[in-house]
Amino acid sequence: MKPAEYYMRDRQHHAPALTPDYKTSITRSPQYALLSLENSLSEITGPVFSHNDIDALDNDLIKNYSHGGDPIGERIIVHGRVLDENARPVPNTMVEIWQANAGGRYRHKKDTYLAPIDPNFGGCGRTMTDADGYYYFRTVKPGAYPWRNWVNNWRPAHIHVSIFGAAFAQRLITQLYFEGDPLIAKCPIVQTVPDPQAIDQMVAKLDMNATIPLDSIAYRFDIVLRGRRSTLFENRLEGN
Amino acid sequence: MNYLKETPSQTAGPYVHIGLAPKAAGFDIFKQELGWDIAGPNAKGERIRVEGCVYDGTGAPVKDVLLEAWQANAVGHYAHPEDGREVEDGFRGWGRVITDFDTGLWGFDTVKPGATQGRNGMTQAPHINLWIVARGINLGLNTRLYFADEDNSNDPVLNLIEQTHRRQTLIASRDEDSKGVTYRFDIHIQGTGETVFLDI
Numbered sequence: 001m002k003p004a005e006y007y008m009r010d011r012q013h014h015a016p017a018l019t020p021d022y023k024t025s026i027t028r029s030p031q032y033a034l035l036s037l038e039n040s041l042s043e044i045t046g047p048v049f050s051h052n053d054i055d056a057l058d059n060d061l062i063k064n065y066s067h068g069g070d071p072i073g074e075r076i077i078v079h080g081r082v083l084d085e086n087a088r089p090v091p092n093t094m095v096e097i098w099q100a101n102a103g104g105r106y107r108h109k110k111d112t113y114l115a116p117i118d119p120n121f122g123g124c125g126r127t128m129t130d131a132d133g134y135y136y137f138r139t140v141k142p143g144a145y146p147w148r149n150w151v152n153n154w155r156p157a158h159i160h161v162s163i164f165g166a167a168f169a170q171r172l173i174t175q176l177y178f179e180g181d182p183l184i185a186k187c188p189i190v191q192t193v194p195d196p197q198a199i200d201q202m203v204a205k206l207d208m209n210a211t212i213p214l215d216s217i218a219y220r221f222d223i224v225l226r227g228r229r230s231t232l233f234e235n236r237l238e239g240n
Numbered sequence: 241m242n243y244l245k246e247t248p249s250q251t252a253g254p255y256v257h258i259g260l261a262p263k264a265a266g267f268d269i270f271k272q273e274l275g276w277d278i279a280g281p282n283a284k285g286e287r288i289r290v291e292g293c294v295y296d297g298t299g300a301p302v303k304d305v306l307l308e309a310w311q312a313n314a315v316g317h318y319a320h321p322e323d324g325r326e327v328e329d330g331f332r333g334w335g336r337v338i339t340d341f342d343t344g345l346w347g348f349d350t351v352k353p354g355a356t357q358g359r360n361g362m363t364q365a366p367h368i369n370l371w372i373v374a375r376g377i378n379l380g381l382n383t384r385l386y387f388a389d390e391d392n393s394n395d396p397v398l399n400l401i402e403q404t405h406r407r408q409t410l411i412a413s414r415d416e417d418s419k420g421v422t423y424r425f426d427i428h429i430q431g432t433g434e435t436v437f438l439d440i
């Protein structure tokens with residue numbers, strides 16, 4: 001089968017570049033229209049990773065930065081599938097996450113929030129999806145934290161998620177929020193996304209079936225990347 | 241058809257380094273961080289360095305930006321099954337680039353890519369595909385870096401840019417000295433000289 005294009009990215013489903021309530025976007029948003037391209041080989045290809053690129057413990061944030069103990073916080077499992085817009089699994093793709101610790105503090109030299117660093121928590125992990133597009137991480141639930149936007153803004157608890165897919169056109173970074181968090185509705189970053197149903201796609205759901213009794217609570221988070229046409233009739237994408 | 245919708249993008253935020261470049265955040269956790277070696281030791285072709293700075297709408301450097309580069313090898317092959325042609329052992333063609341936190345300058349070493357297949361039998365001039373994320377950027381910005389010393393006149397993407405003077409925003413200047421070849425590519429997110437960004 002000839003390689004085919006990805007579906008046009010629905011930019012009305014995403015946040016616009018300029019979202020004044022999220023102040024930093026004001027000077028970091030292009031003013032001119034994007035140049036729309038039909039996919040070439042440059043866009044339908046993208047980096048390929050393998051299990052050799054990562055370690056077995058990389059998806060376990062409770063153990064991957066342990067310095068003689070476990071991190072403090074609510075033990076959680078975050079799991080789900082990476083699918084495309086055709087609802088097909090995206091297998092063997094890299095998923096990376098990063099987050100604050102249970103107190104809302106990042107292990108980053110630029111984070112100066114007064115909540116303490118956790119000596120046993122790095123706050124990052126990565127894994128590859130399996131043949132069904134399935135992935136999972138074990139971590140602690142991140143805390144909410146204040147940030148400078150308006151005088152009093154708090155980020156809802158969240159985990160940053162980076163996904164590659166099979167092509168540079170599918171590359172995506174998003175954030176995972178937790179079901180029931182009242183800060184979601186108040187966050188100018190979450191609310192850059194105009195459609196409430198789209199926001200709901202970023203909210204991980206409590207998953208009692210995956211919860212491990214007497215051990216860890218589970219949240220389900222399915223991720224959808226751009227889909228693509230299955231056939232190409234003419235005007236071939238490839239050269240000769 | 242019951243199509244799903246793409247998960248919405250959110251900003252990578254100021255602490256993107258924790259996840260994607262933890263040593264820059266100030267700690268050592270992974271056996272190997274990804275994206276530091278774009279071309280690998282066996283890649284043929286001209287070894288080059290690419291340097292630049294990303295500027296915001298006020299003209300200030302964006303010091304917390306992260307870029308990813310995606311490129312073909314020196315003969316225009318992508319290391320991907322849908323290209324399918326051979327690349328050198330160890331050539332991935334993908335890199336991750338962060339700034340000096342004090343200056344906002346970034347740079348990476350690679351090989352100069354060759355011309356690649358375009359659509360409908362056309363040829364694309366040599367280029368590096370770039371993806372830019374940062375605090376304040378809600379959805380990653382795509383652009384391309386072309387090379388000033390190449391013939392870019394028939395490139396199908398550059399030729400789509402209606403205001404011809406804006407094509408220059410995608411062309412890196414070349415400088416050569418005893419240390420080697422360096423291309424300079426500054427990116428202006430907004431305002432005077434705004435870089436052409438792509439909806440791919």
